[in-house]
């Protein structure tokens with residue numbers, strides 16, 4: 001079986017440095033706000049070419065705190081794409097504002113800027129821009145729309161650490177950049193973790209206060225905050241892994257290039273927009289008879305996943321927003337057709353060829369599965 005994701009090869013590659021860093025953090029007993037947290041924040045900021053970064057408990061918390069920092073009320077709307085992971089919009093609702101959705105474009109699965117324009121109204125205050133599957137969203141157009149309407153831009157970079165748009169890393173273009181270190185991510189930790197970048201130092205400082213119980217000085221609470229920390233052991237592991245991230249992203253690009261060479265013309269493969277650097281968190285194809293195709297692939301020993309089978313406007317959690325099923329036609333079609341194939345940096349050329357040959361033979365032999 002070739003699984004959709006396998007972490008053990010990577011673990012073996014860095015086992016010595018990882019275990020030594022984690023053991024040293026463990027032995028230090030400085031489990032909360034130990035020196036590794038500050039060091040990792042500084043290194044993550046430097047890697048992105050920005051002045052500062054704030055470590056938090058998860059990618060969800062990074063987004064939640066960024067929306068919280070805007071001090072929005074229940075009438076204020078924040079737009080996110082309908083086709084993304086729940087956290088992109090869940091964060092909006094959890095922070096007390098109203099999520100609103102927009103459609104995506106069909107090739108790269110990111111925000112459709114024309115639809116975004118149509119969804120803006122007098123209550124719209126911000127946009128959560130998701131760089132889905134590792135491909136940057138069209139930031140120039142989005143930033144222009146935001147400027148025109150005076151909207152805050154929060155980048156959800158959970159799936160795209162290291163992706164670039166016109167030479168700029170994702171997370172450094174909007175007002176806030178929110179990252180996840182969930183273990184399967186391009187920069188994956190050994191548990192949960194997240195990071196926030198912000199364009200203005202005062203916005204970053206507000207995130208730091210909000211994630212520390214609203215407190216700048218211990219036991220003095222100027223605002224209501226929460227407890228959302230990146231823990232020391234996590235930071236120690238992530239410091240080791242950050243050093244390998246550029247190489248791992250290049251390896252993902254190598255895997256994707258080989259898939260594309262093998263499968264182009266047989267199945268719809270992911271694209272890459274001009275001046276963008278895709279970091280292939282996922283390698284997401286589209287197949288009209290997707291469920292049958294997935295089953296046949298599984299029978300041939302190839303793992304795959306559907307990201308995402310139900311778009312956000314159809315989720316039970318957002319039913320009260322009153323959207324109709326067909327409000328976002330491109331999203332709706334995508335959720336019926338997307339299938340992500342195995343993708344991780346350590347996939348060998350032989351494995352990619354084996355998967356590709358199986359895909360091609362299913363497409364050639366099945367009476368019901370067509371590309």
Ligand SMILES: Cc1ncc(COP(=O)(O)O)c(C=O)c1O
Nearest residue numbers: 058059060085087088158180182
């Ligand atoms: C697009 C997107 N946003 C946010 C998150 C939330 O990150 P976390 O799992 O670290 O809370 C994820 C992670 O799955 C994600 O894929």
